[in-house]
Amino acid sequence: MGNKAILNNVSMELWPGYVHAVVGPNGAGKSTLASTIMGLSGYTHFTGDIRFDGKSIRGLSIDKRAKKGITLAWQEPARFEGLTINSFLRAGARDKSIKNISNLIELVGLSPDEYINRAVDTTLSGGERKRIELASILGMKPKLVIMDEPDSGIDVEALNRIFDAIRALRENGSTVLLITHSMTVLEKADHAFLLCDGKIFKKGSIEKVSAFYADECASCDHKNKPIPEYADE
């Protein structure tokens, strides 16, 4: 990507079944990390490796990664003209019964009767679209889900739905990589990474990372120009 690498020396280990948070300022490289793990186009050139279930997924296409159980809930989800919520959810859902699809819609706090036949197009509000994205990944029962700012642009009620969703994923044994700017969301995780300028700057317990993030990053006047002495390693 251009001349300068967006991510640098990023080494992360995700523990199966745990919720991992990634925090960091705008432009730190959080979405880039998500895109790289998912294998999106434009994000497949890097040195190093990504291993999943003990095997490299480096050369795999997006759908092959998804078939292994990896998925991504987009920060700004795509809109589809004419594609119904029903068809969209069925695409990924393991259980494609109408009962399950209705259930998924209800899980994210929307009324199945009202929404199931609506299109996933620009008539959905931003928050509604994010909820449908959430419903879609829940239906997949993924092994690893990357949620890119599921809490951006949504109301308090929807935030509770995200917490429910995280709980459901946890119960399902899914590993979650939760990208967020919110301290309340961060607190739902078991472990956290702080990304700054494309590098892992801090990692560890929620207490440790959130304390640093709240005390140092909130008032930061040198965004994405981290002070090396403060870094973990």
Add this chain to the structure above:
Amino acid sequence: MNKDELIKKMYDSIGEPHKHGPDVAHVEIHQNKVLGIHLVDGLHIDAKEVEDGIEVEIVVEKNAKIEKPIKICFGMIPKTGIQRINIYTRIEENAKAGIIASCTFPFAEDIHHIMDSEITVGKNAEYAYIERHVHGPKGGVTLMPKTKVSLKEGAKFRTDFELVKGMVGKLDIDYEAICGARSILEMTARVSGRGYDTININEKALLEGEDARGVLTSKIAVRGHAQAFVRNTLIAKAAGARGHVDCKEIVQDHAFAKAIPVVEVLHPKAHITHEAAIGSVDSKQLETIMARGLSEDDATDLIINGLLNPQ
């Protein structure tokens, strides 16, 4: 084959039941024969057989409101032949009706279906004409639907042409509408082409009366060696006239698509917008569906089917 068998065969080919309730008006036309006809109050249909087709006159009486859509099924079960249909439709003042026309040519190898239609929607009347085509896998159909529409003051008219199942063959749509004051026009064509299909769409509307509104929409998907040409013209002549021309074409394989939206505004208080998007499937849409585990081909089909869905 007797009449009933033929009717059943036609409905079977479009996947619809061949029996209707008493409150549903319906007409079945095979080649140049009227096989069945059932009317309801306020509706008159006259059909005259001519040599290689049929002439139909449809009238919905003043103030009549026909709640259930009228079903018309026309087609040809044989592999070859000509079907010429002339339809004159008059929806009188304040009346309301809708037609769902199913056209089926399931075994076509060389069939010409030529349709000439004139539609008048009277003052404050409301009319919807939906035409769905089901073609066979060989694409041996030449379709030439031609329609002239006249909308009187305050009339509402919606038409939707759908050809997304089977091969198109050759399609040449020529629709024209003249829209009076405060009338509302919605014209949509949704077509999926493959093989060596050729698709020509010409939609034209003249917003002549004050505050007339018109939307011309084309949604086309072409793959294989199919070709699509869309030429939609919207002309606004009066104060408050508003319109929009929307053309979306998805192109795959060796297919070819061309769109020429023409907008003309002849009054300073009229306003027309247009939008044309031609190209492959949007990559973010594709990646989203692939991240749910579908292959690129399956994801593409899902997205295109969505686009071609009736809205």
